[in-house]
Amino acid sequence: MKSNSPSLIKLLILQCLAVVCVAQDFDFFYFVQQWPGSYCDTKQSCCYPTTGKPAADFGIHGLWPNYKDGSYPSNCDPDSPFDQSKISDLSSSMQRNWPTLACPSSNGFTFWGHEWDKHGTCSESVLDQHDYFASALGFKTQLNLLQALKTAGIQPNGRFYSLNSIKGAIKAGTGYTPYIECNVDVSGNSQLYQIYMCVDNSGTKLIECPVFPRGRCGSSIEFPSF
Numbered sequence: 001m002k003s004n005s006p007s008l009i010k011l012l013i014l015q016c017l018a019v020v021c022v023a024q025d026f027d028f029f030y031f032v033q034q035w036p037g038s039y040c041d042t043k044q045s046c047c048y049p050t051t052g053k054p055a056a057d058f059g060i061h062g063l064w065p066n067y068k069d070g071s072y073p074s075n076c077d078p079d080s081p082f083d084q085s086k087i088s089d090l091s092s093s094m095q096r097n098w099p100t101l102a103c104p105s106s107n108g109f110t111f112w113g114h115e116w117d118k119h120g121t122c123s124e125s126v127l128d129q130h131d132y133f134a135s136a137l138g139f140k141t142q143l144n145l146l147q148a149l150k151t152a153g154i155q156p157n158g159r160f161y162s163l164n165s166i167k168g169a170i171k172a173g174t175g176y177t178p179y180i181e182c183n184v185d186v187s188g189n190s191q192l193y194q195i196y197m198c199v200d201n202s203g204t205k206l207i208e209c210p211v212f213p214r215g216r217c218g219s220s221i222e223f224p225s226f
Contacts, residue, residue: 026065026072026201027067027201028199028201029199031063031136031139031198031206032060032061033059033061033140033145033195035156035193037223037224037225037226038191038193039101041186042183046101047104048101049095049099049100049101049108050105051095051099051107054101057146058140058146060097060136060140062115062136063135065122065201069211074118074122076121076122080124080129082129083129090130093137094112094133095107097137097140098111098137112133116133123203126201126203127203139197142206143174148170148172148174149173152173155223156226159223160222161192161221162221163219164219170195174206176208178197179213180192180221181195181196181215182221185222189222190220192217196209196213
C-alpha cells in the first residue's frame with residue numbers, strides 16, 4: 001500500500017498553498033487621508049518633517065487591506081521588510097503628499113516603513129512595494145479632497161460645518177461616499193481629521209465602501225486651518 005502517492009502529495013501541497021493564500025487574502029482597501037491642521041491641533045501637537053512644513057492639503061495616511069467583516073490583516077510578511085531604495089523615484093512625491101507629522105521630526109521613511117510592514121505586506125499578492133506606494137499617490141491625485149470641499153464652500157478656516165455637508169461635498173466631487181473620522185482639538189471640539197475612501201482588492205480602482213469603520217463624529221465639526 002502506497003502511503004505517499006504523487007496524487008496525495010500534490011493534494012497536500014495544494015492544501016498548504018490554499019492556507020497561505022487565505023492568510024494573505026483580503027476584500028478591499030481603505031485609502032485614508034488626514035488633515036494636517038487637525039493632526040496638529042490636539043494636546044499631543046505635532047512636528048513638521050525635516051523637509052519643512054507640509055502644504056495645507058490632505059496628506060496620505062495609508063492604504064490598508066481590510067475584510068468585509070470590519071477586521072483587517074496586519075504584518076503579513078516579515079521576510080519582506082521596507083526597502084527605501086525601491087521607492088527612490090517616488091520619495092520627493094511622497095514627501096509632498098505623504099508627510100509625517102509625528103514627533104520628533106523625521107524625513108518620513110520610518111512612517112512609510114511602518115505602513116509597508118503593517119499594511120503593505122498584506123497586499124503583496126497584488127502590489128509589490130513600489131506599486132503599493134505609487135498606487136496610493138495616484139489615488140490622492142485622483143480624489144483631490146480639498147478641491148471637492150472648497151467647491152462646496154467648505155474651507156479650512158476654523159469654522160464649523162455640518163457632517164452631512166462634508167460627506168455630500170466629497171460624494172459630489174469624487175463620486176464615492178466617504179467615511180469621516182474626527183478627533184478632538186485642545187478645546188474639546190470635534191474636528192475633521194481623516195477621510196476614508198475605498199479601493200478594490202486589485203488596488204486599481206475606487207469603489208463604494210463595503211463597510212465603514214466604527215466611530216462617529218458630531219453633527220457639526222470644525223475644519224481647522226493649517
